[in-house]
Amino acid sequence: MNNSKWHVLLILIILLTFIISGCTSLGVNVWERDILASPHMKLEKNAIEREMDDHIYFSKEGSSGGRGFGGGGCGCN
Amino acid sequence: MQLNKQLSIKSALAIATTVLLGAQIAKATDVESTLLIYSEKDRVSAGEGAVSIKHELNETQNIKIKLTFDALTGASPNGAAPASSVQTFTRPSGNGSYDIQPGIIPLDDTFKDSRFAVSGTYTRKLSRLNNFFIGANFSGEHDYTSLGVNTGFSRDFNNRNRTISVSVSFTSDKVNPEGGVPIPYDTLALIGESTSRLGPNATKKVYDLLLGVTQTINRNTLFRANYSRSHSTGYLNDPYKFFSVVENSSSANPGEPLTYLYENRPDARNKNSIYTQCRKFLNGNVIDLSYRFFWDDWGINSHTINLFYLFDFKNNTTLEPHIRWYHQSAADFYIPVQIDGSSNQQFTTADYRLSTFSAVTLGLQYSIPMQATHTLKLSFEYYRQFGDSSPPGLIGSLLRYDMFPTLNAVMFRVGYNFSF
Numbered sequence: 001m002n003n004s005k006w007h008v009l010l011i012l013i014i015l016l017t018f019i020i021s022g023c024t025s026l027g028v029n030v031w032e033r034d035i036l037a038s039p040h041m042k043l044e045k046n047a048i049e050r051e052m053d054d055h056i057y058f059s060k061e062g063s064s065g066g067r068g069f070g071g072g073g074c075g076c077n
Numbered sequence: 078m079q080l081n082k083q084l085s086i087k088s089a090l091a092i093a094t095t096v097l098l099g100a101q102i103a104k105a106t107d108v109e110s111t112l113l114i115y116s117e118k119d120r121v122s123a124g125e126g127a128v129s130i131k132h133e134l135n136e137t138q139n140i141k142i143k144l145t146f147d148a149l150t151g152a153s154p155n156g157a158a159p160a161s162s163v164q165t166f167t168r169p170s171g172n173g174s175y176d177i178q179p180g181i182i183p184l185d186d187t188f189k190d191s192r193f194a195v196s197g198t199y200t201r202k203l204s205r206l207n208n209f210f211i212g213a214n215f216s217g218e219h220d221y222t223s224l225g226v227n228t229g230f231s232r233d234f235n236n237r238n239r240t241i242s243v244s245v246s247f248t249s250d251k252v253n254p255e256g257g258v259p260i261p262y263d264t265l266a267l268i269g270e271s272t273s274r275l276g277p278n279a280t281k282k283v284y285d286l287l288l289g290v291t292q293t294i295n296r297n298t299l300f301r302a303n304y305s306r307s308h309s310t311g312y313l314n315d316p317y318k319f320f321s322v323v324e325n326s327s328s329a330n331p332g333e334p335l336t337y338l339y340e341n342r343p344d345a346r347n348k349n350s351i352y353t354q355c356r357k358f359l360n361g362n363v364i365d366l367s368y369r370f371f372w373d374d375w376g377i378n379s380h381t382i383n384l385f386y387l388f389d390f391k392n393n394t395t396l397e398p399h400i401r402w403y404h405q406s407a408a409d410f411y412i413p414v415q416i417d418g419s420s421n422q423q424f425t426t427a428d429y430r431l432s433t434f435s436a437v438t439l440g441l442q443y444s445i446p447m448q449a450t451h452t453l454k455l456s457f458e459y460y461r462q463f464g465d466s467s468p469p470g471l472i473g474s475l476l477r478y479d480m481f482p483t484l485n486a487v488m489f490r491v492g493y494n495f496s497f
Contacts, residue, residue, distance in 0.1 A: 027238030032296045040363045040387060040395070043291065043301055043356055046442070048109045048129050048143075049456070049492065053438075056115065056488075060462065062405050062431050063379040065305045066352035066369040069246045069285040074192065075221030 107131045111454075111492035115149075118485045121188060123149035137202040145216075148191040152184035156318040156427040158414045159183070159478040160334050167268050169255040169317050174268050180478050185317065192218045198227075206233040210244075223250040229287070238293040246285040253278040254316035261341030262421055265319050279312030297358040307348040314342050320427035321414045323475065328417070331473025335417055340426040342410070348373040363387040376409035377431065392446070399440035399458070407433040413468050413480055429481060434464030440488075454492035461485055 028036070035041060044050075050067065058064045059076035108130050115123040125147035133139045155166060157177075164177045168187050177183040196214035203209050208231045216223040229244025252258070257274030266272035289303040321334045354367035365385040372378045380403070387397045408431040410424035440458035447453055464481035471480065 026295070027235055027293045028296050030236070035296055035358050036293060036299065038358070040389060041299060041356060041358060043299055043354060045365075046454075048111050048127055049442075049454075049490065052111065052113055052125060052127060052490075053458075056460075057403075060430065060460075060484075061379070061403060061436065062377045062408065063348075063350070063369075063371040063373075063381070063403075065285070065307055065348060066303060066350040066371065066381070067354075067367075069227065069244075069287060069305070069307070074216060074223065075190075075218050075250075075252055 105133045105497070107494070107496045109492070109494045111490055114489045116487055117151065119152070120184065120484065121149055121151035121153060123147055139200050141198045141200070143194075143196045145194040146192070150189045152186040153188045153317075154429055155183050155185040156320050156340060157183040157334065157337055158321040158323065158427070158475055158480065160321075161330070161474050162333075164334065166337070167266055167270075171256045171266065171268070171272075182478075182480070182482055190218050190220070192216060192221075206237070207231070214248075220253050220255060221250065222253075223248055225249070225283075227285075231289075240289075240291040242287075242289040242291075244287045244289075246283075246287075248283040248285075250281040250283070250311075251278055252281070252312060252316060258312065259314075259316055259339040261314065262338050262425075265337040265339065279316075281309060281311035281313060284308045294355075299356045301352075301354045303350075303352040305348075305350050305352070307346075309346045309348070311344060313344060313346055314340055315426075315428060318426065318428050320412070320425060322417055323414045324473070325417045325419075326472050332414075332471065332475035333473070338415070338421075338425075340428065341421075341424050342426055343375065343424050346373055346375055361389050363389070371405075375431070376407065377405055379403065379405035394446065395442075395444040397442040397444070399438070399442070401436075401438035401440075403436040403438075405434060407431060413470055414475065416470075416472060429464065432464055432468065432481070434462055434481065436460065436462040442490075448495075450496040452492075452494045454490070454494070456488075456490040456492070458488040458490075459486070460488065 039045070054064070054067065055074065058074065108128065110128040111126070113125040115125070125145065127143065127145040129141065129143040131139055131141040157164065157166070159180050159182055161179050163179060164183060165174050166177065166183060166185065167174050169185070175186055194214065194216035196212060198210055198212035200208065200210040209229070211228045212226070214225045225246060225248035227244060227246035229242060231240050231242035233240050257277050258279045260273060260275055263272065285305065285307045287303060287305045289301065291299065291301045294300050318340045319337045320340060322336050322338060324330050324333050324335055348371065350369055350371040352367065352369045354365065356363065356365045365387070367383045369381040371381070381401065383401045385397055385399045387395050389395050408426065410422055411426055411431045412422070413427060415421070415425065438458055438460045440456060442454060442456035444452055444454045462484040466479045466481050467476060468480055
């Protein structure tokens with residue numbers, strides 16, 4: 001567990017560094033959003049399928065959540 | 078040079094106009110539907126149907142309703158270990174029994190259930206940069222009901238290149254197991270034997286928090302990171318799971334079962350996860366890579382990597398291969414069996430889902446545009462779960478058996494989406 005806490009800390013540091021330092025130079029202007037506006041670039045593409053997958057994994061594995069809420073809602077686990 | 082600059086401004090304006098017009102002519106109602114057939118080799122088979130309808134009430138408000146129905150039947154591991162002779166288990170209802178042949182992981186074949194779930198979400202744009210949603214969900218099975226509410230807020234920053242969101246959810250669940258709620262560490266009753274129970278039902282509450290950041294990296298790349306925390310409290314056992322107590326190494330038949338006791342998990346659990354996702358446009362195709370690190374105070378850590386690659390063909394037909402890799406460590410209180418003579422741990426489970434194992438999913442989705450706003454999606458996925466066939470803590474005859482038979486499952490899915 002100690003080892004994994006270090007993993008988490010490392011991931012958090014990388015994320016925070018990325019968010020705090022790099023972000024001012026990131027991003028696009030409004031007229032550069034042509035590609036990002038494509039339906040294929042939606043982060044939640046195939047939402048209904050991904051929710052179904054999450055439900056299956058929730059019933060078969062010891063972990064849940066991450067993309068969205070990982071709470072209860074089913075007697076399968 | 079001047080000409081180039083003018084052209085560049087012209088094309089930028091053209092793109093901006095297209096984007097703005099695109100937003101204006103957005104369809105008012107989007108319908109997503111899907112049907113799933115899920116089948117495990119020698120175990121559970123399930124069918125599931127879901128339909129989700131999102132309707133824009135006006136420019137600032139929308140509602141989304143989702144209905145799900147699933148039915149499943151088949152056999153599921155009951156937690157006991159294989160033995161050298163036929164094992165007989167009482168069914169959860171207390172009426173009747175089932176026999177398990179020697180050397181095989183015991184599966185309870187009475188597994189049969191259907192579930193109906195409905196959820197609704199209302200989303201409102203509070204201002205140009207701020208969004209708010211509130212939702213509720215219900216799910217019901219013959220032995221389980223769940224009722225939940227959720228709400229969240231998000232705000233855009235940096236010319237809408239960054240979105241920060243916070244959302245919370247509360248779920249109240251009630252389990253009414255067949256035969257009542259077993260007392261942890263109670264002995265599995267024989268057929269017809271009267272047994273005391275904790276009561277006819279038990280409850281569980283789940284509190285969730287989700288913090289998210291979405292960032293536009295450049296014209297082709299989006300990035301998202303979430304932190305989620307979930308606190309569960311109440312009855313967290315699986316009422317149908319128990320574990321074997323086996324003869325110790327100084328007995329005549331080491332490893333052979335003496336009795337079966339109901340599992341006992343803690344009555345609270347704190348789960349955490351960090352989820353990151355990157356979606357990138359690559360020469361007309363799209364790659365999506367995500368990673369989740371999960372940890373909880375039961376001792377489970379897990380890593381999940383999910384990779385999708387979308388090939389976008391000229392006629393808008395797409396082909397999307399998918400691979401997912403998962404690995405988890407065991408809960409601190411997981412044991413494959415308990416050796417006779419050793420005192421009970423504070424908590425015990427032999428549920429393989431709380432043991433150390435890995436899983437791989439391979440999938441392929443084919444998507445075909447039918448009309449202007451209609452899409453048919455066909456997908457196939459193969460799921461394989463594999464663990465330690467001879468984990469530490471085994472003695473005698475148990476060393477001969479496969480304690481974690483590989484689980485193989487296939488999924489076929491047909492989806493149809495349209496807007497009007």
